[in-house]
Amino acid sequence: MNNTKEEIRDKVIDYINSGVAGRLVIYKPEKNIYEADLSVERRANYKEKGLFIQINSLIVPSKDETIFIKDFLQESFNAEKNFYLLFVYFDKERQKIDDYTWLIPSLDFVDIADVIKMDDDKKTLRFESSSDLKKKNKYSRFIIKTEELGKTVLKALEKGGKFDFKDIDFEGKNIINLANLKEFVVDARKNTYAADSTPVDNPRLLASKQLEFQKGNYFYRDIYFLGEKKFIGQEIVYQDGKPIWGMNYIGDAIGKLETNFLKESLFRLTEKCRFGGVCEYEKREYKYEDQGQGTVEEFSGRELISLEGKNIFKLTYQGGII
Numbered sequence: 001m002n003n004t005k006e007e008i009r010d011k012v013i014d015y016i017n018s019g020v021a022g023r024l025v026i027y028k029p030e031k032n033i034y035e036a037d038l039s040v041e042r043r044a045n046y047k048e049k050g051l052f053i054q055i056n057s058l059i060v061p062s063k064d065e066t067i068f069i070k071d072f073l074q075e076s077f078n079a080e081k082n083f084y085l086l087f088v089y090f091d092k093e094r095q096k097i098d099d100y101t102w103l104i105p106s107l108d109f110v111d112i113a114d115v116i117k118m119d120d121d122k123k124t125l126r127f128e129s130s131s132d133l134k135k136k137n138k139y140s141r142f143i144i145k146t147e148e149l150g151k152t153v154l155k156a157l158e159k160g161g162k163f164d165f166k167d168i169d170f171e172g173k174n175i176i177n178l179a180n181l182k183e184f185v186v187d188a189r190k191n192t193y194a195a196d197s198t199p200v201d202n203p204r205l206l207a208s209k210q211l212e213f214q215k216g217n218y219f220y221r222d223i224y225f226l227g228e229k230k231f232i233g234q235e236i237v238y239q240d241g242k243p244i245w246g247m248n249y250i251g252d253a254i255g256k257l258e259t260n261f262l263k264e265s266l267f268r269l270t271e272k273c274r275f276g277g278v279c280e281y282e283k284r285e286y287k288y289e290d291q292g293q294g295t296v297e298e299f300s301g302r303e304l305i306s307l308e309g310k311n312i313f314k315l316t317y318q319g320g321i322i
Helices: 002-017 106-112 146-158 178-190 256-268
Strands: 024-027 038-042 051-059 067-073 083-091 100-105 114-117 123-130 143-145 209-215 218-226 230-239 242-252 278-283 286-295 298-307 310-321
Touching (some): 002 051, 002 083, 051 067, 051 146, 067 083, 106 123, 143 146, 178 230, 178 242, 256 278, 256 310
Parallel strands (some): 051 083
Antiparallel strands (some): 024 038, 067 123, 083 100, 209 218, 218 230, 286 298, 298 310
């Protein structure tokens, strides 16, 4: 358990460091101040008071909705302007902190936390929230993108610990679970072009081919044009009716046999290809290769098909979160 706690702390440090261009100094406090796990200061601002952050984590190996509950003994809880509570979901299987976390100033937490009376008459301050972030509650305004943790902490330091979380404008943001998004795109691709599915009868764009797939609150649309020399198109994913992710592509026109091999390759490698990874597939004299870089959030790459070692097809793509 201690190793997992250290893993989570190290990942939090990485997130805080990212996006702030070395402007922060992060270290573990020598003294047990507020039972904090991290102390964060602005580099070269020695007279400025830093922030202390206590990391509270819930390990979740499942994708099902989980309730995060954490109690703090009221009589020993220290609420100070420069002390923050960080609540994170940690996926042990993927070794990854969830895309969204709660960063709550301790002074605000004392004001809004539920007070729970225990059997021994002692009282605790309770944090309780669902992993389904669409279920709004009193902690929702403290939700931030994990990748923005460094910028958020830096802004808090610049304002002397008086960070206004309304600046984050959480209201109206689409909460995007990257793992669920990628899983949906994989399903959509397997059930459309790679599966040789039938295009819709009335495409939105004249003379285009349009493929669609829906599952839950996600909707996928692939629109492309076939020409004599090239084909060009784009994939778009909607969440609750709002576009959240997309990819555009342009490739060489090829014959039926090559097209069938491309579809077979994409079907077999759907979980890896066109997300920025590197993968390949061979069948008889044909070879498919995907040379990509990036993640589902932002990626680009190039596909190649060769016949007996000679390149006969190239496609370039790029995409990510909108």
